Amino acid sequence: MTGPSATGLSIEGLGHADRLRGAHLTARPGETVGLIGPNGSGKTTLLRCVYGTLPATSGRILLDGTDLARLAPRDRARRVATVPQDPDPDPDLTVRELVALGRSPHKRFWEGDTAEDLARADAALDRVGLGGLADRLCPTLSGGERRRALVARALVQGPELLVLDEPTNHLDIRHQLDVLALVRTLGTTSLLALHDLNLAAAFCDRIYVLEAGRVVTGGTPAEVLTPALISAVYGVDAEVAPHPRTGVPTVLYLPSPVPGQKTSTM
């Protein structure tokens, strides 16, 4: 047995009310695909449709050819995992207990955690660098540790597709880099929404741009992140230059002449 099996994702004409109006995107097996776009452009709505907390009102989400909408919640949860933006977990749950809950889709609801489940939880915690904190209570974790614990929970789910909504929110730069680097080592197909264009450029194989509920463009970071696109979608002046050491496209913003107003390039 090798690492997590990877499967292709194909989203066709996905819609939800007026927040998402026919989004298309694909992710090849093992690919890390980023979603960028301004606030309210539909990133979270799209992701929630994919991991199943919002029903799509139109379109299809195919994972290896299977329409996710046709799967029972539990069957879907065996294939798609997410790191949600939930409130803090219960204060009397240990980190190991939190992570072991990721085994739930693989168990009947009345089954408890076996030694194997707990060993998997411990292994996942090791993998995200939290091996020493398994017995700590959840509220004693820092923000970055909590995010990594939730990544560990997604790991024990054994998913084909990992969905992350702003996984770097509230993290310092070190932890932002850590979490994204971790996601890339997992080998699963990953779909993540990111605000930071430079992080998206550095960690995603391909990027899709959402605007007003539609995917306006997609491609490699170099293809997508151009001054023209950034100006059109965000209304911000920017230069894009290759990173001096990695060659990754790097966005350098120009402040607006008058704060809060769009620049003349619009």
Added chain:
Amino acid sequence: MTAPTQGPASGPPPTHEPASARESAPARGPASAPPPAHEPAPAREPAPAQESAPVREPAAAGPARRRAVAGRLRYVLVVGGLLVALGAAVVGSLALGSVRVPPGDVLAALTGRAAPSPYRTIVLDVRLPRVLLGAVVGAGLAVVGAVLQALVRNRLADPFLLGISSGASTGAVLVLVLGVGGGLTTTLALPAGALAGSLLALALVYGLARRGGAMTGPRLVLAGVAVSYILSALTTLLLVTAGRPEHFQEALYWSLGGLGSARWDTLALPAAVLLLGTGVLLALARPLDLLLTGDEGATALGLDTGRFRAAVFVLASLVTAVMVAASGAVGFVGLMAPHAARLAVGAPHRRLLPVAALGGAVALVAADLGARTLAAPQDIPVGVLTALTGGPLFLWLMRRRPEGAAL
């Protein structure tokens, strides 16, 4: 149970650091614990999985197994301690009261070896049903409290938050005011009215919380509290317009709770409901645990949170309704016992529910002993005592919570 010495039998075997690295991790402290070293910049190259996926070393299972054994031992000790406490509280309650029965005679009566005597009648026919009802109601309210706290993700939830006890009061008072049942009023018609009132409240809250979408925690609380206020107002209106002062006395009993009406023939229903309800809720321990981490995550882990919450709300309310019909609304047990149990064995419901149940039983049996004896021959409503002792205990527990932890 299989030993976790090997990679899991199915699915991806998670890679991990060797055991030695894991052992040293706690020394690093939370803030500085670095994840495995990596180079974020050249992330363009696909980096599928880690190069080496070592088979879990047998040594790595040692600490995990030791912790599991320690956790189980703690659980067994807590349950054992509570069982002993419950036994002591029961025997004490059977022995003490207006007539003191020597402990030897109590045990003789219980084991059926005593010759018919006044003691035997007092122990078996007067005190035992009352003590057992106390244990049943205490356990039931504690289990329901623990479950509702998970259901609405709020530690202040108790069995009466969601309107059930208000419905019971309204039903009971309606029976009083209308004079239904004649001579049977106190023994059968009142509990029946209380049960009917609870079920009506349940239906109202369910309908309001479910209407137009999934049943979320906040919706459930809002619907429950609103129905609760409306029914309480209705109860007061009934009492005032009926103009019969003696009804106030009865109404007070329902709102404070008491075990004085316990009899063998009214014990069976609460006992059966307690066993059945607790059994089902124990089987639902895993989905209840999922709710502790939030609806979004629970849904993503395959739980239909709206339907599950609705179903468990109905079950918990039915248990509450039967308990309240038997004893009135005994406060604080359903709030306190789950908190104390969490401190002892943690939040997972498989351990929490049995411990909360035993704790609730001990608490209510002990409180009722006080209610019978402290101001004898006057019976103090047992709810007064649970609130008087539970309130300070609650505050003490609250102060003990770790820094930054929510209730």
